[in-house]
Amino acid sequence: MATTTRLARQIRTPEPSWTRHTGVVIVGAGAAGLSVAARLLGSQLPAVLVSRQTLAASATSWSLSQGTRWRTAEDIDAWVAQTGGLADRAAAQALLSRAPEVFAQLDSWADSFDTRHADPRQPAGTQLQRTLSAVVRTGAAAPASNLRIDTDRRAVDVLTDGGGHVAGLRVLGRDGLIGDYLAPVVVLASGGAGQLWSATTAPRSATGDGLAMALRAGAALRDLEFTHFAPTALAASARVHLPGEPLVELGAALRRAGARIVDDQGRPVLDELGPLDSVAEPVLAMAIHDARSARGGSGLFLDARGIGAQSWGLYPYLATARACREQGVDPVSAPLPIRPAAQSLVGGIAADADGETEVPGLFAAGEVSCTGALGAGGAADAQIAWALVSGISVGSKLSGAPLPSCGAPVARESEGCSPASTLPGIRTASEGALGLSREHERLRKASDFLARLPGDDDFGELGLTATNLRAVGAAMAAAAIARPETRGWHRRIDHPQSSPKWERTIRVACDASGTLHVTSSPVAS
Template sequence: MISWEMSVDVVVVGSGVAGLTAAHDCAAAGVATLVVSKDAADAGSTAWAQGGIAVVDDATGDTVAAHLYDTVVAGAGLTDPVAAQAVVTEGPDAVRRLRSRGAEFDAGPAGLLRTREGGHHFDRIIHAGGDATGAEVERALLAAPGLPGMLTRHQALDVVQDEAGAAGGITVLDPDGGIGLIRAARVVLATGGSGHLYSVTTNPAVATGDGLAMALRAGAVVSDIEFVQFHPTALFAGEATGQRPLVSEAVRGAGAFLVDGAGRRVMTGVHPLEDLAPRDVVALAITRRLAESPGGIDDHVFLDATGIENFAGRFPTITAACRAAGIDPVSTAIPVAPAAHYQCGGVSADLNGRTSIPHLYAIGEVARSGLHGANRLASNSLLEGLVMGERAAATIAEEIAPGAHPVSPTDLPEVRVADPGELDDLQRALSAHAGIGRTATGLANVRTPVVRSAPEDDVPVRAAVETANIALAARALLTAAAVRTESRGCHVRLDFPERRLAWAQPIELTLVDDELVVGDLRTPVAS
């Protein structure tokens, strides 16, 4: 089964902001580090992040306390205030270190330019290239001196474990179809999210829930999986499925507003911040307005940005995407609709990225650090990646000595695959029944593909591995969404429309003998 093997101190799975930050810091500490990316080094979600980094500048009158307040409010009662405090407090220094690695942000005579996005009460969002912040962050981290070795186009398959259950490396599928074993004293999952559970997403093709599935199969605890954030304004162009261009929240921060097909404002009277309300509020408002259209046939609304001065100069990436679709955003309202965007929950991890499995770490979007709760505040994700990448690396450097390779794992995991031909039906079913608006009946009607072990004499293909990962991630999402009988943040139950005090707690899941087990819940209290 194993075609080749190698050993390092730390293997980081994923080459986005969290993974690259951790890899840089581990290597700087003298720890032999390897980054594994299943596609090109810059193919992950980080490079697609149009929004910026939410970071406080005291000189503007903003405060850490204000940023913490906005984060907790957006999290709808499930944000861990200790985790949020750590991330927003350490954010400014993390950004300074990122800039020292070469990242360049938009600046004016008074310093870095700052804008406001949904859910924020201060102009605290810094950008690069107007609407290309993630691309600049990715570029800087890949170009910075000291980046350790990287294996691109290698699909991580599973965490390997020793007889005590501790992580001891990973198996990978190489570009030639061979299975490799990478032994490592520490494994860091930084694989991003799982937007391709759905038919329409802002995520790139690599976002297939790989890290979440790997962690579940290793026996790790995951939580808050039911909270999937839909970005309210993805560019709507025809009947396209898969990845759609994002129209950044910064456009609404610059003064754009949402209208329906009849020209009526969508957000008036819905929320005090109107078009700058938190994303879950805006996405739900759009969905409801579409359902109210004559016959419920409207499939998009419009973002009117025609009043923004120098739109093309401020938002070049969005302008290019619109014009490629035959839309001139300078003179015409942009057709938009919600699309799956961000996984708020994930692998349960502490403030240093440690999971319930010894020696296994999870950082960035794949992790549930406690920062986001039931709904992520805009532009907190790149911030989390920077801070948690640094924290995980510092902890790993303290825990292991250079050359501390693990003992041999016991049994290597079997490669799990599923039929890629079943993926489209699953994505459509999840979009219909587990998107923005869920019911017990709808959730129960979603059927996931059958996952099986790949025969040893059959070379697995990446699409089959990804389909198996999506199927397991979908099972976790459906399980948690069915258990949470309330509406909170970006989890909306049409049959339980109210938020309930009894559910101000995360739902934890583990995989035992291929069955998802719900962790102990607190005794419900009166709501």
């Protein structure tokens, strides 16, 4: 029998050293959080943007997507087909219809702040981050601005009042002090949980904080079993790759430019799939996973030497070339060892098209959120579009309505942190059970391992990371166990086919005692 998983409803911390009152707290300064903040500028709502690092450091900054396809409306039927038939049509239509307008606004901002000029030394997402940061910084610096920016603060928990309504946010500063923002609205835009896996292209800050906080506050997580993997990431040598350090993504642009997959003798591999630029990413990632497994976990390479030395020195390839050379491989002269790597979440905090969750006053935007628009997968570059559209949608919703009322924060049942020493075990369990290839017994063992981890350590930064990743891993394992089929980015080797009866959405939530529960319901058509 599987072990019951029980999570803390709140993290036990030292007493707050300071308290500040505001109207809206936005957590995260990537594309989603900055979009919320940009939309709130000039409104009557007092707001604080809380960033774990500086405004220049986010997963958005490393995105290779230029968002070209999103400047015109996508066909809804074609979109649903890409999402494993699991997309909520209304949510998907909202994404597709709003995207062109949002990207037009982004282009206008880029022109206004002169951030359009591409820097060939940086990924495409850097321009996007620079543009949004310029908008928000300028607005926050204006006289009598309604927006404040607080960097170097990590969110710890969403605070709630006696009725379960949002009452604020608890944070940890770089100085080690705990503080509370008291506010009736919190927007979680804190990104994903890529650090669950040892092989990931996600930044070190992708520790699942928003997902875990939402669970503890009473919100549900939706479709968390679906995780997007980069099919071709640089399989860096252990000599140069540190634990938790993101792998270099060798993106779709290289495959479109004619890069080939070869073995260690330079012989073509996986030619039966056809041209790489036309292969769906889940299919390609799983084929590479299986081929590497058959070779003992290595032996596959992306040969992009045909692009030519001159092209490797130009945008958009230069940033990738620089990153590869830092890892000890020169793409101009040698094939690049590859492996799939966890990249971003498809599921997230259950929310409606305007970002509202089941917890009054709690909103979610970007990768941390899920409306069902992406179904079981969606387009490879959907995360940037989703971050922008959902962020603008949340900001628009909040700016057009009065602030709700809330009471004083009331402590929920609290526990300490999982020991920092459990982090390697959490990653090992996730890598083995929650990767591209999943099977019931491995999932059950990982779930039991995560359920039994202690949670009685004193509060600390690494302990908070371990606690949050444990919570997200447990919820993801529960969702994966509950879906006995293969669909989109979820492949069960013990259930290799899709089943019409599982055209359903799966939700994981905590009850009042912190016990995880799983439910499912038909996808809205």
